[in-house]
Amino acid sequence: MRVVGDETRETKESLSKLQSKTGVTDGTVESLLGTVQDAFRRSEEEQEATSSAIFGPPSDKSLQELAALYNEIRRTQGASYDRTARMAKVVAEMRHSPDLRRFSWRGRLESDSGGVRLAAYAYLLEYPTCDAAEQLADGLGGREDQPFGQYRALKALQVVLSKCDHAQKRSIGRILHELERRFKGTDRGEELRKCLDLIEDPTAE
Numbered sequence: 001m002r003v004v005g006d007e008t009r010e011t012k013e014s015l016s017k018l019q020s021k022t023g024v025t026d027g028t029v030e031s032l033l034g035t036v037q038d039a040f041r042r043s044e045e046e047q048e049a050t051s052s053a054i055f056g057p058p059s060d061k062s063l064q065e066l067a068a069l070y071n072e073i074r075r076t077q078g079a080s081y082d083r084t085a086r087m088a089k090v091v092a093e094m095r096h097s098p099d100l101r102r103f104s105w106r107g108r109l110e111s112d113s114g115g116v117r118l119a120a121y122a123y124l125l126e127y128p129t130c131d132a133a134e135q136l137a138d139g140l141g142g143r144e145d146q147p148f149g150q151y152r153a154l155k156a157l158q159v160v161l162s163k164c165d166h167a168q169k170r171s172i173g174r175i176l177h178e179l180e181r182r183f184k185g186t187d188r189g190e191e192l193r194k195c196l197d198l199i200e201d202p203t204a205e
Contacts, residue, residue, distance in 0.1 A: 124159065140157075172195075
């Protein structure tokens with residue numbers, strides 16, 4: 001699930017209201033929430049895997065245009081399945097943008113623009129470097145405050161960590177362990193665990 005944050009938060013609020021009216025147990029609520037999270041996850045993974053089939057081939061929009069489009073979608077649309085699908089499409093287009101290779105990620109991870117940060121994540125997914133690991137990890141605890149962006153940053157970090165040696169991984173691990181409680185029970189928590197598994201597994205390259 002790429003972004004469980006907005007959608008699941010609303011669902012959890014609805015389930016809490018149901019619990020107060022019907023007296024269902026916490027365990028039942030958590031079970032229902034888990035089912036909803038799994039459904040969102042499967043749906044968005046299918047969206048991204050078939051984005052070309054659904055929306056046609058990647059466009060020739062520049063990264064600047066795509067970053068602006070992402071910001072526009074976030075600004076004008078409320079949390080919904082459709083908004084998540086549109087944002088996932090923007091990511092797919094960024095990764096196939098003709099000017100991605102010329103993009104400079106340095107400094108962009110700390111941009112005030114969510115779209116610019118997203119472009120940096122897209123670049124690092126395609127051209128990973130360990131030099132970006134610390135900035136990605138630090139951003140998760142600060143600058144990147146949107147669930148969709150956090151998820152993408154963690155996906156990029158997983159690829160970036162494959163370029164790091166064991167000493168570098170351990171340094172990043174200390175930052176990530178501090179975020180475990182913050183992301184517990186969310187899709188970002190699952191992706192954070194994958195990062196930590198890469199760090200803690202001595203055979204991982």
